[in-house]
Amino acid sequence: MAAESPVESLQKEARCPVCLEYFTEPVTLECGHNFCRACVSQCWEGSDTAASCPQCRETVQQGNLRPNRQLANMVEIAKRLSLQVAKGRGGDGMCGKHQEALKLFCEEDQSPICVVCDRSRAHRAHRVVPIHEAAQEYKEKIQTQLKTLKEEREKLLGLKVTGEGKSQEYLKQTQTERQKIVSEFHALRQFLKEQERLLLAQLEKLDEEIVRIQNENVSKLSEEISHLSELISEMEGKCQKPVSEFLQDVRSTLRRCKKRKLQQPEEISPELEEPVSGFSQKTIELLEALRKFKDTLPSALERKRGEPLGAHRQVDVTLDPDTAHPNLVLSEDRKCATWGDTRQRLPKNPERFDTERCVLGCEGFTSGRHCWEVEVGPGQYWAVGVARESVRRKGGISRSPEGGIWAVGWCLGDQFRAFTSLMTPLPLSRVPSRIRVCLDCDRGQVTFIGAGDEAPIFTFPPGSVPGERIRPWLCVGYRSRLCLCP
Secondary structure, eight states: OOOOOHHHHHHHHTBOTTTOSBOSSEEEOTTSOEEEHHHHHHHTTTOOSEEEOTTTOOEEETTOOEEOHHHHHHHHHHHHHHHHHHHHTTOSOBOTTTOOBOOEEETTTTEEEOHHHHHSTTTTTSOEEEHHHHHHHHHHHHHHHHHHHHHHHHHHHHHHHHHHHHHHHHHHHHHHHHHHHHHHHHHHHHHHHHHHHHHHHHHHHHHHHHHHHHHHHHHHHHHHHHHHHHHHHHHHHHHTSOHHHHTTTHHHHHHHHHHOOOOOOOOOOSOSSSOOTTSOHHHHHHHHHHHHHHHHHHHHHHHHHTSOTTOOEEOOOOBOTTTSOTTEEEOTTSOEEEEOSSOOOOOOOTTSOSSSOEEEBSOOBSSSEEEEEEEEOSOSSOEEEEEETTOOOSSOOOOSGGGTEEEEEEETTTEEEEOSTTOEEOOOSSOOSEEEEEEETTTTEEEEEETTTOOEEEEEOTTOSOSSOEEEEEEOOTTOEEEEOO
């Protein structure tokens, strides 16, 4: 075993035999031994005057504790020497409490300690390893975590680059959409200006027609007034003649008065909605064109822009089997309704149509804009549209807005009609094979469009549909088939 160095011997001498740490306020007993003031006082707790030395057990007086200033100075010198020796050896630091090199690592407290700390009560039961081994172990753990963190950073950098690329792409798309919207609305404004010009020109023609009728009426009235004035003068003059002369040709005069019948002038109505018979056929056609344009303007704008005005949301509609007439056969996916020759034995629930071959959609709408398409198969006497939730199910029903139904379809008389109260005929060159139903709950409006050529079919004007729950409605005719398009 190597001999102790002078510094180590000095360090031992500078330590209290009780606490084994450097002396703090060292005092000397009568027997010559030295202790920390606090340590010896703790050993003598409970004694009055006489006590024994903690080291040699010799009896001493408690009042004879003499401060040992030379020992206190020597302790300070020992601490500085220990610090210098540790620095010269390249140590990992000094214990602030014992001024010893930090050569150990406490696992429980996760802190470097010196050999004196290891022997103290604070660390005696703890797991202690050499500080270099602990450093190597934790360095390997740190390196593992560092590798993971670097990999995560690389992933995040990749996500950042990808995100920036996508953002730039999205910005390009929004810019393209912005330009498209500006272009489309510019075209819409041009379209509206052109329609305004045409309508104003048509109204100008209507003004001319009104003035013409008014002038003709004034001319006819003036002529009638002149004839009546002449007849009145003749009658007044005849009444002034003698009796014998008065009675000559009196019956002829009376006949001429009775035959004279006032011709009523043509009436000019300020209401453009109902043209009177006094207008010419050309004027009536002009008024009809104005009225149709007013009703179909939303559809015209839709065709101009290429999509439904107000962005109707395409919805997936299915048929409600609880409402289907017993003669209707529904497909497994509840998309198609087909005429069946045999009446099915189904529950007679209050929701089911029992007379009319109708069926409702499962979906109901109370707000927003929605659209769906119906494919029309072979057969006759079918109809497509919407109905309110409370539509009549039992017995005969009125297929009109008064009966809670807004629809178009192929009816008796081999005509395609709108189901208005007057069953308005629709002058189409051919019946569309697919019909798009556009429901605007907020405006109370239903529009029908040919899904193939986007041609407008008919529009029930705003306010026609009441503000209650509205459901898709189909009426399947004899040997016909209607299918909801996916």
